[in-house]
Amino acid sequence: MTISMPAPDPHILGRRADIVRAMQAIVPGEGVVSHPDGLRPFETDALTAYRQMPLAAVLPETVAQVSQILAWCHAHDVKVVPRGAGTSLSGGALPLADGILLGLSRMNRIIEIDYANRVAVVQPGVTNLAITKAVEAQGFYYAPDPSSQIACSIGGNVAENSGGVHCLKYGLTTNNVLGVELVLMTGEIIRLGGRHLDAADLDLLGVVTGSEGLLGVVTEVTVRILPKPLQARAMLIGFPSIETAGRCVADVIGAGIIPAGMEMMDRAAVGAAEAFVKVGYPLDVEALLIVEIDGVDAECDHLAAEISAIATANCAVSLQVSQDETQRLAFWAGRKAAFPAVGRLAPDYYCMDGTIPRRHLPHVLRRISELAAAHGLAVANVFHAGDGNLHPLILYDANQPGELDRAEKLGNEILRLCVEVGGVLTGExxxxxxxxxxxPEMFSETDLAHQQRVKCAFDPALRLNPGKVFPTLHRCAELGRMHVHKGQVPFPELPRF
Structure with missing residues (x-):
């Protein structure tokens, strides 16, 4: 896979000192990082195969500062890349050599918790888990729970429309965000949504959620908080093959049962997770399904019996139901730690993210194994089985010549496979x-042109996070708009290591 970013503008690079001084005037003290040593932590995100040093990193603390930064950059033709906690797994926050990296980690206050309306109002740098920690004493929690929830920020969750193990029943970020404050590239501050459940106008909030920093910078988020279920139990179900586990998933959903969570790990991932956290996972199974059910006791008893019967019909070889909250959390601990645990299996891994119709799980998982063998690589599978969101972890060694290229090619083939069976390139x-x-594997030129028109409506000069999402970024004038601006520069190779 050839990854490239816009070539740096030598005119902007020549103005670097002036740009840094302008930013220091807006964000004084330690809010502007310009020395190469200080910029190292910002040169990549969790997709660590690529690095790019930003022109400077600017770390505002207020909405007014964000507005001033964007307005200045808009007036002086400087590109801006928004960044949350840097946990992106798609290179979404990768900096530009001739652009400002706008880090929002210092905007980390919980502004208000409104239990009567069941919402929390938070700044974008608040971590996902911190929202639940802030409300759990009153019996509430925030439902979306990515594996990186201890570190990932809510602003980044909005940008990527993040999911998590409990999103099968309770929805992705877009289903749990009620409103945002957004700063446009011009510096204008707008609000979309609010504390009400549904807006009466165009769903611009839905457009912004998952827009990957291309449309504006989120400076405040109003999220839905939910009462903690009265009862929750986790089930560990072992299967003799990935295919039988996949069929069980499809049969559970087909029976009209929507568990709170439904996650799967293959033998390689189970072994790594058990060695890492030692929670008692069975090591003699080819696939392990973790199913969580919640509600009142009678509901949990009924669902546990129904799921057990379906699992038995699909050749399950082991089945445990958590007996208390400590054991439930232990069952989940291995899944939550699966990504770092897989680091025991190889020096490096490449985490993919594609979503498929559930009925195709057995076929797709079998094909992934075949494709991996053809490329001479191993794959550990950890994924949100209930909604078909796959996370194949391609194991490789970056120190071995050619292995990263093979891993990327395998990743491409896996994503093409997801699209071929009616799925999508990304789930979260x-x-x-x-x-x-x-x-272009998923969208026609017409589809992409219409998506870019949305980009042009928010950011006509194409200064926000350029080089991301669109394989070719056209001038807005080329898409039928009246704006005429400097064209997109060529795309040379981005430095890799």
Whole structure:
């Protein structure tokens, strides 16, 4: 896979000192990072195969500062890349050599918790888990729970429309965000949505959620908080093959049962997770299904019996139901730690993210194994089985010549396979740069042109996060608009290591 970013504008690079001084005037003290040593932590995100040093990193603390930064950059033709906690797995926050990296980590306050309306109002740098921690004493929680929830920020969750293990029943970020404050590239501050459940106008909030920093910078988020279920139980179900586990998933959903969570790990991932957290996972199974059910006791008893019967019909070889909250959390601990645990299996891994119709799980998982063998690589599968959101972890060693290229080619083939069976390129990690050049596999030129018209409506000068999502970024005038601006520069190779 060839990954490239816009070539740096030498005119902007020549103005670097002036740009840094302008930013320091807006964000004084330690809010502007310009020394190469200080910029190192910002040169990549969790997609660590690529690095690019930003022109400077600017770390505002207020909405007014964000507005001033964007307005200045708009007036002086400087590109801006928004960044949350840097946990992106698609290169969405990869910096530009001739652009400002706008880090929002210092905007980390919980502004208000409104239990009567069951919402929390937070700044974008608040971590996902911190929202639940802030409300759990009153019996509430925030439902979307990515594996990186201890570190990932809510602003980044909005940008990528993040999911998590409990999103099968309770929805993705877009289903749990009620409103945002958004700063446009011009510096204008707008609000979309609010504390009400549904807006009466165009669903611009839905457009912004998952827009990957291309449309504006989120500076405040109003999220839905939910009462904690009265009862929750986790089931560990082992299967003799990935195919039988996949069929069980399809049969459970087909029976009209929507568990709170439904996750699967293959033998490689189970072994790594058990070695990492030692929670008692069975090591003699080819696939392990973790199913969580919640509600009142009678409901949980009924669902546990129904799921057990379906699992038995699909050749399950082991089945455990958590007996208390400590055991339930232990069952989940291995799944939550699966990504770092897989680091025991190889020096590096490449985390993919594609979504498929559930009925195709057995076929797709079998094909992934065949494709991996053809490329001479191993794959550990950890994924949200209930909604068909796959996360194949391609194992490789970056120190071995050619292995990264083979891993990327295998990743491309897996994503093409997802599209072929009626799925999509991403379920929650976003397109970023990782999947950008695969967008034509899923969308026609007309589709992409209409998507870019939305980009032009918010950012006509194409200064926000350029080089991401769209394989070719056309001038807005070319898309039928009246704006005429400097054209897109060529795309050379981005430095890799």
């Amino acid at each position: 990690h976003g397109v970023g740069i990782e999947k950008r050049d695969l967008m």
